[in-house]
Amino acid sequence: MSAQVEREIGECIATKDWRKVIDIGQSSPIEERVKYLWVWPLQLDLEKIKDCFSRFGIGSVLSIGCGTGLLEWLINNATGIHISGVELDKKWWTSKYASKTYIPLVFAEAQGNVIQGQQRWHAMMFCYFNDGCAFREYVKNFNGCYVIIIGPKEGKGIHTDPLPFRVNFPTGQCWERCCELQIGSEHLNHFVIYRRQ
Numbered sequence: 001m002s003a004q005v006e007r008e009i010g011e012c013i014a015t016k017d018w019r020k021v022i023d024i025g026q027s028s029p030i031e032e033r034v035k036y037l038w039v040w041p042l043q044l045d046l047e048k049i050k051d052c053f054s055r056f057g058i059g060s061v062l063s064i065g066c067g068t069g070l071l072e073w074l075i076n077n078a079t080g081i082h083i084s085g086v087e088l089d090k091k092w093w094t095s096k097y098a099s100k101t102y103i104p105l106v107f108a109e110a111q112g113n114v115i116q117g118q119q120r121w122h123a124m125m126f127c128y129f130n131d132g133c134a135f136r137e138y139v140k141n142f143n144g145c146y147v148i149i150i151g152p153k154e155g156k157g158i159h160t161d162p163l164p165f166r167v168n169f170p171t172g173q174c175w176e177r178c179c180e181l182q183i184g185s186e187h188l189n190h191f192v193i194y195r196r197q
């Protein structure tokens with residue numbers, strides 16, 4: 001995205017205009033907008049996500065590998081749920097070379113404190129996550145009831161681990177798929193919720 005687009009997004013963030021952020025994403029070419037955020041939800045998608053959160057009583061989400069946190073900012077502003085992000089490598093994300101970030105990040109060095117701290121997270125979210133072993137470690141240490149996977153349809157030549165419909169959960173744990181939505185205008189990405197059995 002150009003510096004101008006980044007500035008426009010910054011202005012929308014300042015005024016909490018999440019609908020306009022979505023419009024900016026949609027008016028940028030796909031190959032440009034995915035450099036910024038893998039999954040650009042539409043307004044209707046966020047409304048459906050809000051309904052799902054309310055149906056399952058999900059009021060707080062911890063997003064692992066959130067990158068810039070723009071998706072999390074959109075979800076927070078459109079649904080009102082509390083959402084925090086975890087990333088790797090504080091040195092990089094606080095350097096002058098890193099992309100701008102939109103939510104406060106917690107770094108994986110302190111992940112134990114985040115997951116097992118006083119806040120009880122209802123759901124843990126992974127969007128375009130790409131490390132199956134780390135995924136299983138996070139889920140193993142999680143005591144909430146929902147895991148959300150956002151990612152591409154299988155067979156599209158895009159690697160994520162887990163994939164939304166192919167999730168290798170930690171051994172001995174049982175999770176059932178309870179909600180699935182196709183999101184974005186690319187007919188590529190899915191938002192899937194799993195519930196602990």
Ligand SMILES: C[S@@+](CC[C@H](N)C(=O)[O-])C[C@H]1O[C@@H](n2cnc3c(N)ncnc32)[C@H](O)[C@@H]1O
Nearest residue numbers: 037038065066067086087088108127128131134
């Ligand atoms: C493909 S990016 C997706 C970023 C963002 N979720 C999105 O959809 O635009 C995967 C992110 O996961 C982060 N990541 C990888 N392993 C991680 C781990 N063990 N703990 C936290 N974050 C991790 C990477 O630093 C990277 O930012």
